[in-house]
Amino acid sequence: MLDALTRAIELNQLKVGDRLPPEIEIAQGLGISRAKVREALTSWQNMGIVTRNKKAGTRLAAEVSSNAIQLPVTVKLEAESLLRTHAVRRPLEIETVRLAAKNCDETHRRIIIARCAELLAVYEAGEDWRPADYRFHAALQDACGNPLFGQLIQQIQQGFNEIYEAPFGRAHLGQASIPLHGPMADAVVAGDVEQAAALMEQILALVEGEIREVMQVMGQGDD
Template sequence: MSKESAGENGSEIDALQHLEATGSKRDVLEALSLMIERAQLGVGDRLPPEVEIAKKLNVGRSKVREALVAWQNMGIVTRNKKAGTRLAAEVFSQTIHLPLTVKIEAESLLRTLAVRRPIEIEAVKIATQNVSEQQGKIILARAAELMAIYEAGEDWRAADARFHAAIHDASGNPLFHQFSHLIQESFHTIYDAPFGQVHLGHETIPLHPNLAKAVVSGDVETATKIMGQIMDMVEAEVRRVMEGRDV
């Protein structure tokens, strides 16, 4: 039997009919990940219909739909009324040391970072070229706020978002903030904290004051270089998780 037909009639998935998800999108997707792996579905293969998945997982169809839409936003599946839901990314575990759900999460985050990188670097470049005196004061204030929260050992994520939003505002193009927000939301609708680590990217925070200073002083080369370093450091941290070193 081909993987395509296996995905359509769900014969291999029957063995997983006792799996249950507790209700959240993440729970549904963790159970669905196991179903996909055991059914040996690969890129291009079709998943069973939503109603069948819901029955096997013992959850409502609406929860399955929400979870699959989240995966669609993250580039893991494609959805089409005629073609159904098909895998667009591999969902097999490549190492016995890394849980399948962590692998999927890491790969999804890497795709998110790959799209964010050019957006954030370009936003920094344009902001550095166009920043006004008032916008510069706001950026420096946001950097100071971020560092104060960071040094106090508190959750700095909201302050970090405000800092980058200030840079987006200084660019004069609201689409930078909109696109960056949408890209991050596609990931965070499932994963509130990547790998359960609320401070993923913790090591990059000390770079932010220098980024702020470079933007405000009009130093495009330094500002874009630092932004690139920040993205590199976050990506390296995600890859360490994928290698099983930080799980």
């Protein structure tokens, strides 16, 4: 669906700021339902790739094009989308662990320890650690005392996941950061606000570094 939509944008030679054709016109041109077009555009809106307004219509907010690499959209688009998501999540994630370290009670501490142990065990076993990672971060969000943090982080992540199940074709992007989750959990449980925040910053920096490294490698491979 996204490949077809990308090709349609290229075919119309649309650039950043240009208005997309109406949904019904796109659907007819691609031979798909209008509902699928709307779903795809909504996902792109969540990622900041398009803007949508009743009066102004749907306009491109980021460059969209295909390339020789067999990805749903270009490496550039995927990387920019992921980095944009990451930049928004960064302050939310850091403040979440600050608040969790400050506010968590004994029940939350037990859950955080258990979720972290689960995450590290799955990681060390070489299994898919993503569900365990989600549960661990959900425990931190529950412990922070403000449900809005969890809601915002999950909404941002969902917007990206609706487009990319495995960024750059790598299902475990950010794996190098998993060992740091143990010390971070210890800092939260110990109530060490600054150490917990510093470790989350390191985790986020590792993830961003991996995104940029993969982008660079793929860009070189396309030369």
